[in-house]
Amino acid sequence: MLPRLPILLLLLFPMIASAQATDALPDSLKPLFAPPAEFAGDFGEFRSPLKFENGDEVKSAEDWAKRREEIRTLWHERMGTWPPLITEPVVETFESVKLENFTRHRVRFLWTPQEETTGYLFIPDKAAESPRPAVLTVFYEPETAAGIDGKPYRDFAYQFAKRGFVTLSIGTTETTEAKEYSLYWPSIDDATVQPLSMLAYVAVNAWHVLASRPEVDPERIGVTGHSYGGKWSMFASCLFEKFACAAWSDPGIVFDVRPSVNYWEPWYLGYHPKPWRKRGVPDAENPARGLYPKLLKEGRDLHELHTLMAPRPFLVSAGSEDPVHRWQALNHSIAVNRLLGQENRVAMHNRPEHSPNAESNEILYAFFEHFLRP
Numbered sequence: 354m355l356p357r358l359p360i361l362l363l364l365l366f367p368m369i370a371s372a373q374a375t376d377a378l379p380d381s382l383k384p385l386f387a388p389p390a391e392f393a394g395d396f397g398e399f400r401s402p403l404k405f406e407n408g409d410e411v412k413s414a415e416d417w418a419k420r421r422e423e424i425r426t427l428w429h430e431r432m433g434t435w436p437p438l439i440t441e442p443v444v445e446t447f448e449s450v451k452l453e454n455f456t457r458h459r460v461r462f463l464w465t466p467q468e469e470t471t472g473y474l475f476i477p478d479k480a481a482e483s484p485r486p487a488v489l490t491v492f493y494e495p496e497t498a499a500g501i502d503g504k505p506y507r508d509f510a511y512q513f514a515k516r517g518f519v520t521l522s523i524g525t526t527e528t529t530e531a532k533e534y535s536l537y538w539p540s541i542d543d544a545t546v547q548p549l550s551m552l553a554y555v556a557v558n559a560w561h562v563l564a565s566r567p568e569v570d571p572e573r574i575g576v577t578g579h580s581y582g583g584k585w586s587m588f589a590s591c592l593f594e595k596f597a598c599a600a601w602s603d604p605g606i607v608f609d610v611r612p613s614v615n616y617w618e619p620w621y622l623g624y625h626p627k628p629w630r631k632r633g634v635p636d637a638e639n640p641a642r643g644l645y646p647k648l649l650k651e652g653r654d655l656h657e658l659h660t661l662m663a664p665r666p667f668l669v670s671a672g673s674e675d676p677v678h679r680w681q682a683l684n685h686s687i688a689v690n691r692l693l694g695q696e697n698r699v700a701m702h703n704r705p706e707h708s709p710n711a712e713s714n715e716i717l718y719a720f721f722e723h724f725l726r727p
Contacts, residue, residue: 397681
């Protein structure tokens with residue numbers, strides 16, 4: 354008879370069992386799952402997630418289930434409570450175009466309780482014959498990942514569809530055009546949820562759109578995005594355990610004063626009512642406001658969120674904003690996975706430039722091919 358365990362740990366068991374079957378990495382991916390020698394075992398100055406808030410050590414998988422819930426609850430408390438999830442989405446299709454070996458559908462659905470969005474759903478040919486893996490892509494607007502605007506190496510949804518994945522591309526078109534860049538609940542004048550957390554929330558609702566499709570295996574849905582979309586996909590996958598895996602393209606995976614690792618901005622974790630602070634790195638004349646400086650004062654950093662992925666695999670497709678020393682943060686996720694008896698769950702590929710390129714994208718696609726294929 355099995356011992357009684359916390360419900361969360363029981364929920365993790367299917368993911369752990371699935372993960373154990375993926376240890377045989379392809380040669381192209383093997384080097385990415387271990388830090389360089391100079392960073393092996395280097396945890397930097399980050400607070401260990403393997404300690405409870407009261408200082409007690411996490412010593413077992415059962416302990417980790419409790420600590421994981423503690424981390425998740427704490428971050429939700431800091432960032433604000435989500436509205437109810439939209440778990441039974443109604444999706445309107447109003448344009449369909451046959452392309453290569455798939456069909457691209459323009460779709461509309463509620464992604465907050467009071468606001469619709471428009472995106473692109475890619476369905477490969479013959480997908481109805483057996484459930485497929487799927488990937489959600491997120492960015493400033495859905496056309497980029499859909500391959501419609503011609504931006505090189507950012508057409509993730511289009512490329513996944515060519516590879517046989519069901520794919521949904523979404524983006525914040527209206528707020529991007531208004532230079533407000535995010536979602537504000539219940540309003541931009543009085544938001545009660547940090548905007549980056551709201552982006553995660555709408556990604557979860559988009560997960561339900563994919564999971565509701567007969568062509569999709571709901572156990573094999575991943576999420577990815579670049580830069581702004583990297584932040585968005587990171588928060589979505591960390592805060593929602595049903596994303597099977599994730600790849601974050603150069604988001605800035607920890608807090609930093611680099612101009613593009615700008616979590617202090619009011620459309621990420623520094624929300625405050627308008628007029629907004631002047632855009633840019635905080636200083637004495639233009640300090641950060643809202644939640645961001647409070648998180649710094651508490652000693653919080655995003656490595657805590659990364660550990661919520663365990664034992665689900667993730668890839669940091671790193672460029673200029675996530676240099677190789679980011680392994681100091683990632684080593685904490687490796688430690689959590691090892692506590693759970695897991696290896697090869699945390700990967701990073703580095704390139705010199707912020708923008709994706711042919712090599713980094715092929716690795717990103719290979720990552721999803723490996724972890725989402727049956």
